[in-house]
Amino acid sequence: MPHKRAKRSVREKKRAESGNDLGPVSRRSIENEEIPKSAARVLNAAKVQQEFAKKRKGQPDDGAGPSRKKRKQESAIAEGSGAAAKSQLRIMPGESMAHFNRRVEDAMRHSVREAMQISSAKMRKARKEELEEKSTKTTPDRRSRSKSRGRSDNDSGSDSDDGRAKPTSRRTGVKDDKPKDFEKVSTSAPKRLNDIVQAPPDLKKLPRKAKKLAEQGGVKKGEGPKTLREGVLSMAQKAHMEEERERAIRLYREMKRGKTGL
Template sequence: MPHKRAKRSVREQKRKESGSDIAPGLKKAIENEDIPKSVSRVLNAAKVRQEWAEKKRKGFEDDGAGPSRKRRKQSGTGDGDTAGAKQTQLRIMPGESMAHFNRRVEESMRHTVKEAMQSSSARMRQVRKEELAASEKEKKKRAAEAEERTKGRKRIRAGDELDSDDDPSPRKAKAKEAGPKDFEKISTSAPKRLNDIVQAPPNIKQLPRKAKKLAAQGGSQKDAGGQSLSDGVRSMAQKAMLEEERERAIRLYREMKKGRAAG
């Protein structure tokens, strides 16, 4: 059967016919052997350097005096050949690891990602500036409206004061007359403040404890040249005179206060 080895005699005969010192076949060439990638990089180092030098020289010849990478990328964006070359470059190469391919893809996309980030940040800054400008404008508008309202209130108050000074209405005159006066008597039903109660003069409603004893002794003291309790009691004429004097003092005080307010 074809999958079985030939006989030993047949193999030895073929070996004698072919000889012992012969070149290896194409299948056994070193280029087709499975070798590590690090060894293949060392063996192909000269070829890689030569290809890189030719590529660099070609770029210098196309762009003149050696442009930068950014300029070369911009000049090649509108060219269909370079776009096709980029598409072919983004394919994984034979013998290339995934890590190296990912680095190459990131390198090719870095410029696009950077431009997108810059445009996005610029747009965000512009939107933020517009929002700040709108908020400042709104604040100024509110401040102007508040100031206008305050000025309107002041003008209304000034007009009311002028009207009241020039031609006071009977209602306002009545309100002024009905207002509180100095030394006005307060009714007992009205609530009193604590300060009014504290500063009020003392009101003696009951006689002291020894008043009766002193009244009993009043006759003997009067005979001896002393004074009785009835001596300190005012007469009705004295009370009327004191009331008239009080009213006159109040009237003079009010006139003096009115003159100061007018001056």
């Protein structure tokens, strides 16, 4: 194998045939030494500039696009690629219809995309032209209307009495920049951390499930409290309820003791 090292006997034989104290090989000389790409680019800068100048001379002076020769070459290449694509769009021997359809879709995808872009651009252009025509039609109508309104206002002003003050200012879309006395704060604004509460909240309605729980407890629909104030108990009522609770607990314990006999 060429990448394997030869035997020692073979190497010694070659060394004896070539001899000792030989001069440098021509391919290993400095003249044939490889130059780095960056250094070669610097050394060949003049050549690159000349080639670029030749290319610029072939282009038109206005810089609108590529030269005629280059355009012809590009068109010829495009025609050749189109003919090659058409020749390729044939079912090959042993090719299934699914593979053929996929190959046709891949080949025609670029042209279909270009056609869609061109059609959308044409539609946008037509829509823009229609809007411009409408705007040009509406502007003279508006001017004529404003002129007629101005004339009618002048006529009415001349007919009116001189003693009557004519309003000079009309309502326009411009807002007054005068400072207001009070600022309107929206209720949806978030409350800050250190806001001070002036008074406790006043709850005027019962909670949502209060009536439902009252109905489950045996209270009829019309008997329960309708507002929160009606459902609040006074101190005397609370004390009376505590006494009744203690009495019920005492009676229950006495009943249990009588059953168990303790």
